[in-house]
Structures are given as C-alpha cells and as structure tokens.
Amino acid sequence: MHDYNNEFEEKMTLRKELSPDELLKLIFDYVAKISNEKQVDAILVLMADMGREMVVSDRCTLWLLDEINNELWTKVAHGIPPIRIPVNSGVVGYAINSGEAVIINDAYSDERFNPEVDRKTGYKTKNIMALPIRNNEGDIIGAYQAINKVTPEGLFTEKDLEHIALAASYSGKALESAMLYQEIEDTQKEIIFTMAEVGESRSKETGNHVKRVAEYSRILAEGIGLDEREVEVLRMASPMHDIGKIGIPDAILKKPGKLTDHEFDIMKSHSRLGYDMLKGSRRTILKSAAIVAHEHHEKYNGRGYPNAISGENIHVYGRITAVADVFDALGSDRVYKAAWPLERIVNLFKEERGQHFDPKLIDVFFHRFDEILAIRDYFQDDISNEANTDG
Structure with a gap:
C-alpha cells in the first residue's frame, strides 16, 4: 500500500461497521425520505448519503447516465450545479460500461482508476467501489460509487457490495419514478415556453x-x-x-x-x-x-x-x-x-x-x-x- 494510507487514517474519524439492527433502521429512515421526494437531484443526494452510511465510507456518489450527451452526471449537494464527466471516466465509467461491480482496495495500483481528480483536489483516494444501477427493464441507468472505507480495517468487502446493492434496490424505483416525473415536467416546460413565444411573436x-x-x-x-x-x-x-x-x-x-x-x-x-x-x-x-x-x-x-x-x-x-x-x-x-x-x-x-x-x-x-x-x-x-x- 502507498505511504499516504496511514496519513489518511489519521485524518479520518474511524467508525465501526453497522449492526443488522442499525442497518435496518438506516434503510427505513432513508427509504421514507426518498419515497416522499420527487426531485431527481434531491433523491441523488439522499441516496448518496444512505450509501455512505451503509458501507461506512468517507464519500459516496450516485451517478446517472446521460446517453444523449454520452456523459455521467451527479448532484452531490443542494444548491450547486450538477457535475458531469465523460461516460468512460475512471472506475465508475468502467462499472457502467462493463455492467460489473468493482472493488479496488489499492486505487493507485489499478489502471481503471483515474488519479486526475485527486491531483486537482488534493484528496487521496485509498480504495473505491462502484456498482451499476439498473431500471425495471434491466437497463443500466447509472452507478453507485463509494470512496475510502473508514473502518479500522479500511477495506471494502463483498458484504459492502451487497449493502450498496440493497440501497440501490430499495431506492431505485423512487429514482426511476422521479426521472419519469422530471421528463414529463421538462416536456411541459418546453411546451409552455414555445406557446409563450408564439403568443409574443404575433x-x-x-x-x-x-x-x-x-x-x-x-x-x-x-x-x-x-x-x-x-x-x-x-x-x-x-x-x-x-x-x-x-x-x-x-x-x-x-x-x-x-x-x-x-x-x-x-x-x-x-x-x-x-x-x-x-x-x-x-x-x-x-x-x-x-x-x-x-x-x-x-x-x-x-x-x-x-x-x-x-x-x-x-x-x-x-x-x-x-x-x-x-x-x-x-x-x-x-x-x-x-x-x-x-x-x-x-x-x-x-x-x-x-x-x-x-x-x-x-x-x-x-x-x-x-x-x-x-x-x-x-x-x-x-x-x-x-x-x-x-x-
């Protein structure tokens, strides 16, 4: 492992794995919040928060696939614009393009990891996990990505993969419904602007x-x-x-x-x-x-x-x-x-x-x-x- 790992662990507040009861309560709490939310960007933030707590990681991001622009995008916090990256970027891009879940516990030793973001931000990625998310038809619509396990062991496991898959299955339907709702609303907005412009052009x-x-x-x-x-x-x-x-x-x-x-x-x-x-x-x-x-x-x-x-x-x-x-x-x-x-x-x-x-x-x-x-x-x-x- 690289020598920055000890430094990372000193800076992070280490936490223990969730017990089954804690995990169940966490899921119920977040599912209730997510099921009451209609805005896609807000659901992305909630799902990311839920995933981070379930797998005890430092960061968790939920990316969505934009097939028209061949990009992945995410909303990581309220009040800021979405972040967009090319569809084949890094580990999350690999997970989406291959359809495979990925666990990498030494990021810098794996060619699928793109260290450019770390160089730009000063953040140190120790390990990373990514899981494709599918809709009801089985098509990939995005991916979960978790970065840096913050337990004393400091390693992502197959159990973490199961937990993140559980988060996706519980909240995926709400996300898909919100995406459909947003598409309908966007269409309505487009029609409204077109009608308004027709009225004004007269x-x-x-x-x-x-x-x-x-x-x-x-x-x-x-x-x-x-x-x-x-x-x-x-x-x-x-x-x-x-x-x-x-x-x-x-x-x-x-x-x-x-x-x-x-x-x-x-x-x-x-x-x-x-x-x-x-x-x-x-x-x-x-x-x-x-x-x-x-x-x-x-x-x-x-x-x-x-x-x-x-x-x-x-x-x-x-x-x-x-x-x-x-x-x-x-x-x-x-x-x-x-x-x-x-x-x-x-x-x-x-x-x-x-x-x-x-x-x-x-x-x-x-x-x-x-x-x-x-x-x-x-x-x-x-x-x-x-x-x-x-x-």
Whole structure:
C-alpha cells in the first residue's frame, strides 16, 4: 500500500461497521425520505448519503447516465450545479460500461482508476467501489460509487457490495419514478415556453422577451422569500403572461400608432382571454400561468385591469410579473414606441413604488439591480434576426 494510507487514517474519524439492527433502521429512515421526494437531484443526494452510511465510507456518489450527451452526471449537494464527466471516466465509467461491480482496495495500483481528480483536489483516494444501477427493464441507468472505507480495517468487502446493492434496490424505483416525473415536467416546460413565444411573436416580440421576464421574475420571487418550488413555478409560468394576445386581431395588436379607446378595450381583453385559456388546467404551472395572465396588468393602487384590485389582493405572481414585464417592455423597441433609456425607466420605477408596483418588490428590484441588468444583457435581442424575419 502507498505511504499516504496511514496519513489518511489519521485524518479520518474511524467508525465501526453497522449492526443488522442499525442497518435496518438506516434503510427505513432513508427509504421514507426518498419515497416522499420527487426531485431527481434531491433523491441523488439522499441516496448518496444512505450509501455512505451503509458501507461506512468517507464519500459516496450516485451517478446517472446521460446517453444523449454520452456523459455521467451527479448532484452531490443542494444548491450547486450538477457535475458531469465523460461516460468512460475512471472506475465508475468502467462499472457502467462493463455492467460489473468493482472493488479496488489499492486505487493507485489499478489502471481503471483515474488519479486526475485527486491531483486537482488534493484528496487521496485509498480504495473505491462502484456498482451499476439498473431500471425495471434491466437497463443500466447509472452507478453507485463509494470512496475510502473508514473502518479500522479500511477495506471494502463483498458484504459492502451487497449493502450498496440493497440501497440501490430499495431506492431505485423512487429514482426511476422521479426521472419519469422530471421528463414529463421538462416536456411541459418546453411546451409552455414555445406557446409563450408564439403568443409574443404575433405582436413582434422576440423569444428573448419571455426568457428575460422569466428570469426577472425568478430574482424578484427569491428576493421576497418565496420557497424554491414556488420560485421555479413562477419562472415557468410568467412567460405565459401575454398568451391571451393570440386572440387579439392583428390590426390592433400590430398597429404602429396609438390605439383608440375601443381598440384599447379590445387589447385589454387579452388578460381575460389568457386566463380563460389556462384556468381549466389541473397542472400547477398552468394554473399559476392563468393567475399571471389574469393579474399582471393590475396595479398596486387599484387602477389596473381587468378587475381593478389593489395591494395584496393581487396575487403575488401577478405583482411580480408586472414588475418584470413593464421593465422589459419599456427597455425594448415595440411597433408603437422606441425603447426608453435606462435612467428614465429607473426614475419611473421609483415614482411608481406603491402606485403601479408593490413597494416591497421595487425594493428587491433595486437591491438586485445588477443581476437584473446582467440578465438583460445576456438575453439581448438579435436585431439582425428581427430584421430578417420582418423583411
């Protein structure tokens, strides 16, 4: 063995193997948590934690196979982006490609081990274990990987392999269900963005308008303390704010000059049209989109439309999208106006605090103004493209 092993053991807090009773309790505790979780990345973290405790290792990671990109990816902690590696990387790549479980108790003596990660991080891998995970059809969908056994013996055994296989069998169905749920949700999100872009394109808006509104809404929702799930729901729902414009005649929607009172009344009906289109859905995102479509033109002082409601009687989703949409609309060229300079928009938002807009949201808007501007710059409209499509 290499001479760093003694140093490793001194730094690690050594633990004993679990008794059968401890193992059973651990499994029940984690299975209960995993079965109540629908988010794939959260399940990956829970499964990794369960595997680490079951085999008494220093680290445990659950990798999933991305066949489209020929990569393995994992979520090792909440709040950070996924890590991605080539599908044939290291021991875990070998386990997935061969379909075989692997135990290596002297990592550096085995050619399947890739020491590059250790060189980059300063971590010392003593031993490693990897096990392919299969779905109900028997197809490999990922792998468990455990690193560095932290018992006094310091060696992975066939018993550890049985334990990690047990963890995979208990939690694999929940993981597969969550992956299917996420695929359905991702498809729903894609359809929503496509529908929103179709609605905006009728009034010569760009797809980037709905992307900017989505990200502005996310920042504002985070800033006033909505939970992570609600933030994501609103980010997906807010692009649908003007979906009702599909029902507005072109002569009004694309009119370059000022609308008559009658024409403006017809234009305002897009909020009710959008609501009527979406209100019957039982899907969380579409129900939220119905609220956004209906209330994003309401004003905090009660002088908006269609229902002239005020203050916190306006749903928070509507209040947030109002700020996001108006900021983007004023800063963009439209058929009926040129974009306003930023200074003029800032002054208007200060004046409309507590009038058009929820004052708490305006405070968040200015507190996170640098992030707002970064999004505006990142999702700039492609003027050359617009010229081509209009021509």
